[in-house]
Amino acid sequence: MAEKETTHFTNTGEVLLEVKNLKKYFPIEQGFMHKKIGEVKAVDDVSIYINRNETLGLVGESGCGKTTLGRCIMRAVESTSGEILFHLDAKKPPVNILGLDKKELLDIRRNMAIIFQNPYSSLDPRMTILDIVGEPLYLNGYSRDQITDRVKELMSMVGLESKFLNRYPHAFSGGQRQRIGIARALALKPRFIVSDEAVSALDVSVQAQILNLLQDLKETMQPTFLFIAHDLSVIEHVSDRVGVMYVGRLMELAPTEEIYLKPRHPYTEALLSAIPRPEPGPKKDRILLPGEVANAADLPPGCCFHPRCRYCQDRCKTEVPPWQEVSFGHYVSCHRADDLELQGVIER
Template identity: 60%
Template sequence: MSSVETKTPGGAQAAAANTPDRAKVLLEVKNLKKYFPIKRGFFSKTVGHVKAVDDVSFYVRSGETLGLVGESGCGKTTTGRVILRAIDPTAGEIWFEDQDMGRVNVATLEPQQLKRLRRNMQMVFQDPYSSLNPRMTLLQNVGEPLLVNKVASGKELEDRVAYLLKVVGLRPEYMNRYPHAFSGGQRQRIGIARALALNPQLIVLDEPVSALDVSVQAQILNLLQDLQKEFGLTYLFIAHDLSVVEHISDRVAVMYVGQLVESATTEELYLRPLHPYTEALLSAVPKPDPKDRTEPIVLPGDVADPANPPSGCYFHPRCRYNDGKRCVTETPTLREVRPSHFVRCHYAGELNLVGVDGSHG
């Protein structure tokens, strides 16, 4: 398959599934898979695979934020890393509307093409303490992308780094200090400045506030929203905190055991969920009203093993709506049940599920 799509009107690639407006779609992921081999024995024979990402499809429009949520180990971070080709995918397509190369399939790009692409796709990591090189100053940490890509050097580099630090709320005179001199929130601001260095189109945010205090989380979230408006950025926001995701996301996609089980606009998904797993996640969101005594839905059993997932619907062993027949034997597909509301459940639309506000959808 070619890495760069030929823009032919009415062509096979021109009509993408589940994309309402092709002109506005920046990133489109189709049937993405990432399997890690399980090796055993003296000869390291492959005896199975961990299905970390298992047939995931979604899109992100230019200028919007898509929140990717789910329990720990569901494949959120792996999805983000595969999209950036930090990890090579096992199968699937990753179409990106690059401002320099046009519409390209990231999954099949050659190393030289990938190097060019990465200027327009950046990542902010979860841990602000380990994501920065402790032996490098702020000038070196933030300026490294500019040097590697031969964008700036010398005085021009210093001016660019000073500007980036001001943009994220730090003083330019800090550029000769080392990361250990800063708090967690300040270090995350440095990481954001580094991600902005090359004026990217897409930034993958891998739980960027989960390691920070609640008050600092709000500051970083507000900063990200301000930067999005100022620079026209597009975010893939990976998180497990649904309150945080609701605050920043335009649309939300829910993952379970490597699969995407539901996606919709934030308001639609939070108020009218269609998947039982989403309903359970929303029931655990803290309520601001102290008089609200609604008990969260406690799911029985453990999260399924991605190396040995159950038959049929992966969620059926924990689902209180499991019919014991179709749910166990037949694998559900991701389908559009309401306009722009996709869900992977046999009985989506038939169940009377409860939203985050306690009302029935």
């Protein structure tokens, strides 16, 4: 399959993180000799940048590689190839996270944090809130008194009373537990946070509270977010720009309002058509995609979305569409990006 060239983006902001041609292929092995019989292309040649203080939303169906991309950036999993450049100090050259040794990685990780999906399984039930939230501080040499003071401060920031410091996670509701997870992620004042489905496991009303909390923290602490979710309404609410993934590849990337009102990729159009809109006015039909999500171990030739695309033409079945900028800061991988009039969410 033809490989895309390294992507050059037009950008007016100041970049914090750049992902260049990132690939993560998981081997498929068979038998006790672990013979490699194939590979799952979980992330396949993805290039993105995230500016300082920006929230980049990442959306796509289950299994499209969102978590793997986030884990590669955190180096929780080793990438197959590519570069992840962290521009920690704007005056110095960026650091390639994939080239760091253990010690260098530990140093840079202080600037990065992750908020997980499941607030029930991500908190150790045998640790108190003080220990859970304070652990990153402890690992970075803070004294007991410093840890207690900072944990109290963090609890107040996420809307929890510090009198709960010595309680265990089971004493808290799902929303409160997610606040604890957020407090832990913020402990070392990270510059970059991956939020992986942080509100997906919560009730809708609690979701709104946590999203508002994240927005408030964004204003006060100004971290940069990679916000992963499969819910397009949630993504719209929090993101400055949005990337749409399908079986390990980026299909479209654009500023939020533009992608929601004027999508340029048929897959984005189909995802948008499924958002329930309570507002009065004309309703549009949901686009039901035929067939299954493509198999990341055996991708269709040409455009990987072609077996499900209602606009597919012959060349889509053989030629990989190039990644092209169709308007300022709006990128898409579709042969027909210029001739299709796709429908976004109805203008409000």
